[in-house]
Amino acid sequence: MSEVPFLKYHGTGNDFAVVEADEAVSDRAAFAIALCADLDADGVLFLDLDEGDPPVVEMALFQPDGSTAAMCGNGARVAARWGSERTGADEIRLETGAGPRHTRIHEDWSVTVEMGSLSFDPDDVPVDADEPMIETELAGYPITAVDTGVPHAVAFVEDVEDVDVATDAPPIRHADVFPEGANATFASQSERGFDQRTFERGIEGETQSCGTGAVAVAAVATRLGTIVPGESTVVSPPGGDLTVTVREDWTATLRGPTAFEFSDTAPRDPGTQVGETR
Numbered sequence: 280m281s282e283v284p285f286l287k288y289h290g291t292g293n294d295f296a297v298v299e300a301d302e303a304v305s306d307r308a309a310f311a312i313a314l315c316a317d318l319d320a321d322g323v324l325f326l327d328l329d330e331g332d333p334p335v336v337e338m339a340l341f342q343p344d345g346s347t348a349a350m351c352g353n354g355a356r357v358a359a360r361w362g363s364e365r366t367g368a369d370e371i372r373l374e375t376g377a378g379p380r381h382t383r384i385h386e387d388w389s390v391t392v393e394m395g396s397l398s399f400d401p402d403d404v405p406v407d408a409d410e411p412m413i414e415t416e417l418a419g420y421p422i423t424a425v426d427t428g429v430p431h432a433v434a435f436v437e438d439v440e441d442v443d444v445a446t447d448a449p450p451i452r453h454a455d456v457f458p459e460g461a462n463a464t465f466a467s468q469s470e471r472g473f474d475q476r477t478f479e480r481g482i483e484g485e486t487q488s489c490g491t492g493a494v495a496v497a498a499v500a501t502r503l504g505t506i507v508p509g510e511s512t513v514v515s516p517p518g519g520d521l522t523v524t525v526r527e528d529w530t531a532t533l534r535g536p537t538a539f540e541f542s543d544t545a546p547r548d549p550g551t552q553v554g555e556t557r
């Protein structure tokens with residue numbers, strides 16, 4: 280049976296397998312479902328490198344349920360690092376489903392991603408409403424909906440450690456008001472910024488880290504006047520610390536670490552059993 284080489288990375292505990300886009304994987308969704316289950320990973324990044332100046336990496340994220348996501352903050356850092364490892368460049372342009380994203384790779388392999396324009400507009404998130412959803416009561420939480428490349432429903436609470444995410448997040452993630460669903464992100468103020476926990480669409484569970492979620496936390500904190508535009512804030516999901524800056528024009532940057540773990544191979548056609556005669 281034919282095998283596909285992959286590299287395993289994580290960004291603050293958000294786990295990704297990286298596969299070269301020109302690998303002949305006929306059913307990427309089925310491949311991602313099988314490999315994520317095998318590795319207990321949060322997604323497979325299919326990456327395509329164009330060695331221009333700056334180099335361009337086209338990123339496609341397939342999630343453990345086979346769905347795709349337009350953007351992924353932690354995946355973007357991993358993709359930028361992968362491009363840098365191949366080219367030596369310290370700036371990589373990413374092509375994502377949410378648009379182009381400029382990235383800068385630092386000497387310690389942390390990566391800064393320009394996250395594009397954040398929006399509370401109901402058409403952008405999207406939210407089935409006429410007005411932006413700002414601290415609207417939903418499933419017992421004051422929800423603010425924001426698009427950070429993917430939709431996030433953000434609730435500020437007294438202490439995120441007290442939230443029963445597995446129970447409380449699904450009614451928010453699947454609420455009718457979100458026609459495309461939403462990632463459910465909970466946050467509370469900490470000494471250095473914010474603590475964050477996110478239940479992710481496509482994974483259908485809580486992850487160690489969510490980069491677009493960290494940006495969503497800072498965006499909502501800015502909108503609610505808790506922090507000032509232009510000032511960097513530390514957002515801490517369980518997997519580590521991320522630094523987010525939301526500017527006055529509602530563009531934002533996300534900086535955080537990346538880590539390479541190992542390389543391996545996976546069955547090209549996971550539907551094919553070992554020893555099966557074709």
Ligand SMILES: N[C@@H](CCC[C@H](N)C(=O)O)C(=O)O
Nearest residue numbers: 348351352353429489490491
């Ligand atoms: N973990 C990601 C977000 C991935 C996309 C999300 N699950 C969705 O379907 O919207 C991140 O780091 O941003």
